[in-house]
Amino acid sequence: MQWRAVVAQRDALGESPFWHPHEQMLYWIDIPGRALRRADAAGGAADSWTMPEEPGCIAPIEGGGIMIAMRGGIYRSAGWGGALERIARTDDDPRTTRFNDGKADPAGRFWAGTIYEPRDRRLAKLYSLDLRGGRPPAVEVKAGDAITANGLAWSPDARTMYWADTPGHVVHAFPWDVAANVLGEPRVLRQFGGKPPGWKPGDAGYGGRPDGAAVDAQGNYWCAMFEGARVLQLSPGGELLGEYPVPVRCPTMPCFGGPDLRTLFVTSASHGRPAQELREFPLSGRVIAAQVAVPGLPVNFVRP
Numbered sequence: 001m002q003w004r005a006v007v008a009q010r011d012a013l014g015e016s017p018f019w020h021p022h023e024q025m026l027y028w029i030d031i032p033g034r035a036l037r038r039a040d041a042a043g044g045a046a047d048s049w050t051m052p053e054e055p056g057c058i059a060p061i062e063g064g065g066i067m068i069a070m071r072g073g074i075y076r077s078a079g080w081g082g083a084l085e086r087i088a089r090t091d092d093d094p095r096t097t098r099f100n101d102g103k104a105d106p107a108g109r110f111w112a113g114t115i116y117e118p119r120d121r122r123l124a125k126l127y128s129l130d131l132r133g134g135r136p137p138a139v140e141v142k143a144g145d146a147i148t149a150n151g152l153a154w155s156p157d158a159r160t161m162y163w164a165d166t167p168g169h170v171v172h173a174f175p176w177d178v179a180a181n182v183l184g185e186p187r188v189l190r191q192f193g194g195k196p197p198g199w200k201p202g203d204a205g206y207g208g209r210p211d212g213a214a215v216d217a218q219g220n221y222w223c224a225m226f227e228g229a230r231v232l233q234l235s236p237g238g239e240l241l242g243e244y245p246v247p248v249r250c251p252t253m254p255c256f257g258g259p260d261l262r263t264l265f266v267t268s269a270s271h272g273r274p275a276q277e278l279r280e281f282p283l284s285g286r287v288i289a290a291q292v293a294v295p296g297l298p299v300n301f302v303r304p
């Protein structure tokens with residue numbers, strides 16, 4: 001793949017990219033930078049919108065607007081730079097837990113997982129919020145027993161949901177009843193090897209851990225491998241179909257975009273990375289992009 005930087009701006013921790021088909025714009029966030037960003041496919045300078053807390057994930061709303069899961073709850077805005085309305089929160093302690101990876105499902109519900117920042121107990125959860133038809137906002141716990149929720153995605157037939165626990169180096173596949181919003185018993189899609197004791201960035205022997213993900217039109221699961229400097233393409237059965245090196249040590253999440261959905265955009269991290277790594281990978285923290293043969297699935301919209 002031939003990778004290019006989409007924007008000149010470097011994020012501390014870029015995440016949650018999606019391609020907005022109506023606006024022909026790429027949206028993403030910088031979590032510790034407390035900002036939402038957007039840019040067209042040509043790149044250049046990104047528009048930035050400062051948030052009052054760390055945003056964990058975003059999704060477009062049908063009819064206009066954007067859904068934002070932040071440390072203190074789930075918010076929506078009628079448009080870019082508009083007023084933020086908190087519509088739901090959880091019982092999690094915001095001093096130790098914040099929202100992380102999330103997106104809308106094929107039926108229009110909003111999903112967001114959490115990260116338990118002390119990382120000493122498996123207290124992260126996956127929540128679902130259904131606002132369709134004017135339902136009163138209420139979040140439901142759909143999965144748990146994780147430390148860092150990541151890798152959320154759905155199969156093209158909406159019968160399988162994927163979810164990863166990054167520190168566990170594992171991606172699970174859940175049978176999913178889209179109408180009832182019920183998850184079945186998960187299977188392991190892929191278990192990756194853990195970080196070797198004493199490993200340092202640049203050492204051999206470690207392929208990274210699963211971060212954010214996207215699914216292509218053929219149902220394959222594309223996963224960013226944090227600290228692995230690669231993006232993987234897995235079959236619905238978990239077989240490795242492709243391994244694509246990227247010019248950043250810490251890719252965080254892919255998405256498909258562009259007019260034909262054949263551009264693979266990948267966010268990345270620079271915050272807290274060693275100086276030598278940033279010299280070796282000068283695009284760290286940037287959004288990068290490359291062309292792929294198989295298009296991805298379009299972004300799902302939250303339905304109010």
